[in-house]
Amino acid sequence: MPLTCSHLSVSYGRRRALSGFSLSMEKGEIRALIGPNGSGKSTALQALAGLIASSEGRAEIEGVSVASMSRRAIAKKLAFLPQQPVAPDEMTVAQLVRQGRFPHVGLFRSYGRKDEEAIAWALESTGLTGLAGRTLQELSGGERQRAWISAALAQEAAILLLDEPTSFLDIGYQVEVLDLVHRLSRERGVTIVMAIHDINQAIAVSDRISLLEKGELRFDGAPKALSESGLVEKTFRVKGTFVEVAPGKPPHFDVELTKLNRSGP
Amino acid sequence: MSANAPAIGQPSRWILPAALALVLISFVAAVFLGIVDIPARDVLSALTGTGSTEARSIILDIRLPRIVTGILAGMQFALAGLLLQTITRNPLADPSLMGVSQGATLTVTLFLLFTVYLANPDSYSVNELPIAWLPPAGMIGGMAAGGIIYLLAFRLDLSPLRITLCGIAIGAVLHAIAIGLIAGWGSARIEIILEWLSGSLYARTWDHALFLLPFTVAGLGMLPLIYRPLNLLRFDAAVARSFGLSYRRQFSLVLLVSCALAASAVGAVGPIVFVGLIVPHLARFLAGRHFPLVLPLTIVLGAVIVTLGDLVGRLAGGPEEVPIGVVTALMGVPVMLALLRRVP
Ligand SMILES: Nc1ncnc2c1ncn2[C@@H]1O[C@H](COP(=O)(O)OP(=O)(O)OP(=O)(O)O)[C@@H](O)[C@H]1O
Ligand SMILES: [Mg+2]
Numbered sequence: 001m002p003l004t005c006s007h008l009s010v011s012y013g014r015r016r017a018l019s020g021f022s023l024s025m026e027k028g029e030i031r032a033l034i035g036p037n038g039s040g041k042s043t044a045l046q047a048l049a050g051l052i053a054s055s056e057g058r059a060e061i062e063g064v065s066v067a068s069m070s071r072r073a074i075a076k077k078l079a080f081l082p083q084q085p086v087a088p089d090e091m092t093v094a095q096l097v098r099q100g101r102f103p104h105v106g107l108f109r110s111y112g113r114k115d116e117e118a119i120a121w122a123l124e125s126t127g128l129t130g131l132a133g134r135t136l137q138e139l140s141g142g143e144r145q146r147a148w149i150s151a152a153l154a155q156e157a158a159i160l161l162l163d164e165p166t167s168f169l170d171i172g173y174q175v176e177v178l179d180l181v182h183r184l185s186r187e188r189g190v191t192i193v194m195a196i197h198d199i200n201q202a203i204a205v206s207d208r209i210s211l212l213e214k215g216e217l218r219f220d221g222a223p224k225a226l227s228e229s230g231l232v233e234k235t236f237r238v239k240g241t242f243v244e245v246a247p248g249k250p251p252h253f254d255v256e257l258t259k260l261n262r263s264g265p
Numbered sequence: 266m267s268a269n270a271p272a273i274g275q276p277s278r279w280i281l282p283a284a285l286a287l288v289l290i291s292f293v294a295a296v297f298l299g300i301v302d303i304p305a306r307d308v309l310s311a312l313t314g315t316g317s318t319e320a321r322s323i324i325l326d327i328r329l330p331r332i333v334t335g336i337l338a339g340m341q342f343a344l345a346g347l348l349l350q351t352i353t354r355n356p357l358a359d360p361s362l363m364g365v366s367q368g369a370t371l372t373v374t375l376f377l378l379f380t381v382y383l384a385n386p387d388s389y390s391v392n393e394l395p396i397a398w399l400p401p402a403g404m405i406g407g408m409a410a411g412g413i414i415y416l417l418a419f420r421l422d423l424s425p426l427r428i429t430l431c432g433i434a435i436g437a438v439l440h441a442i443a444i445g446l447i448a449g450w451g452s453a454r455i456e457i458i459l460e461w462l463s464g465s466l467y468a469r470t471w472d473h474a475l476f477l478l479p480f481t482v483a484g485l486g487m488l489p490l491i492y493r494p495l496n497l498l499r500f501d502a503a504v505a506r507s508f509g510l511s512y513r514r515q516f517s518l519v520l521l522v523s524c525a526l527a528a529s530a531v532g533a534v535g536p537i538v539f540v541g542l543i544v545p546h547l548a549r550f551l552a553g554r555h556f557p558l559v560l561p562l563t564i565v566l567g568a569v570i571v572t573l574g575d576l577v578g579r580l581a582g583g584p585e586e587v588p589i590g591v592v593t594a595l596m597g598v599p600v601m602l603a604l605l606r607r608v609p
Contacts, residue, residue, distance in 0.1 A: 046503070049507055051503050051506060051507060070511065071506050071509050071510055071511050071512070072509040072510075072511070074509070075507065075508060075509030076509070079507070080507040082503055082504060082507070085500075085501075085503075085504050086500070086501050086504070087499070087500055087504070088354075088499045088500075090549070090554060090556070091499070091556070092554055092556075095496075095556060099496060099497060099500075099508050100508065102493060102497060102508050102509050102510065103508065103509035105493075106493075107490060107493055107494070108489070133554075135554055151508075155508075
């Protein structure tokens, strides 16, 4: 299996952010990681990427412990988009995306045709070809986010971890990114784990969903099973119902906005 | 760097050749101009080994070695500053951030104190001072200080902020001890230290240039090895690591190169650290979005600034020349202020 982890626990100092998290991904599977703020989604992704050490359990890529791999070996197989990455303002989009090829070119090998193609494809897929020469400072928040997605794509890794890839995007690009995720998984067999806040997008795009609450895994299974479990309402402390939009399509979560009492002026 | 880069301004084509031409011009100016007026024809014949002994000795034994020493030291300071600013992501970093100049000051002071004062307390003869040993003494102190700060910050995860804070604290302590020693010393030899402290190319010989040369060559030779990591070290650690960089190892390597370049240069010419602060900013300003130009421009401009600064100091001060450290600081401040106005 491309990516697994079992009983993974992570603490920041004395505060435990993730306890006993388990996950096992099939090749080409799309997994949504949902949960309230501070529930441990980013922590789980970082632990899977080997960026923070776990106190218990371990993450494995194709059966090899992530902790035992070099950063470059990991980066060839796994690309990670952090929640709020920071880049130097004067860096251009093209320069950022080029960095995604580092695991392949290493210290000395010059950029070949395959690398340039990967870069061009990554820019193209995120609609950034025309902005490649701009510095990151000269981009809007959403464009900057797409630049980071593009850099992760340029890595051409078989596993993609995305931490809230749609959070700054307008609805058009949200759909575009989700569509891209879907195509990557189905056409290229890329295995994708993404933290995402929009329940409906999670249900629509993913094969399976993991629901976290206070660092603990509350649910792991298909979107339909989640919608029937009543866990979403409980975990997020909202009232709402899952409604059938069309037969065979995933259900839609309709949240009740009870706290807004809009009864005229 | 990419076919997609817009063609606005395109400084890339002419700026590097222009900077290289500037090196040549400043070098020639520094050879031909000086406090002793030597006609151009005599300079030329001195360079080819003919001409009067006096002209030969001024050109070959005084001017050339100090110019070459200055060029090497200037490149080293500028490169050290750029490396440090890049990996600490701190635009105000210069080699004194790693305690290099303070450590060197302390060991140079201690060295003079022990060898001269303790061994031969009655001597007032300046000739006996072991000046030839100052460069290695200063360099060892600079490296040691850098090493201490590195180890302290390493225990705390090597975050740029931690390095900065450790550097400031340790640097201040070393500096205070050195100043205390100098103040308590109160001897005529204090002049040597003061001159060294202000950063000077006065009386630099071929020995100094030869002392620096291996470090310059090694430092420049490391560049291909650290070039790509340097690009990635501009990100924070999590991003750099997820792009496949062994962050700690590469950070430490670049830091070591930077400290070695700065410490050897400080040892040879004293702390002209302002060059390390200002030149990378100037290079970034000129390169604009053409980041690959920043590194070569920094190296070339480091050589130019020190050569011109020293020439100005020699010409302005008359027989009592103004030390290069003072000139670069005076010239550098307005440049710095102008550049900083562009920072949002
Ligand atoms: N670097 C850190 N140091 C200390 N505590 C941290 C750190 N990062 C996260 N935490 C804590 O760990 C817990 C999980 O955080 P995490 O970032 O994984 O949540 P999240 O599910 O990604 O939340 P969000 O939806 O807001 O992004 C939170 O309680 C948070 O306060
Ligand atoms: Mg998060």
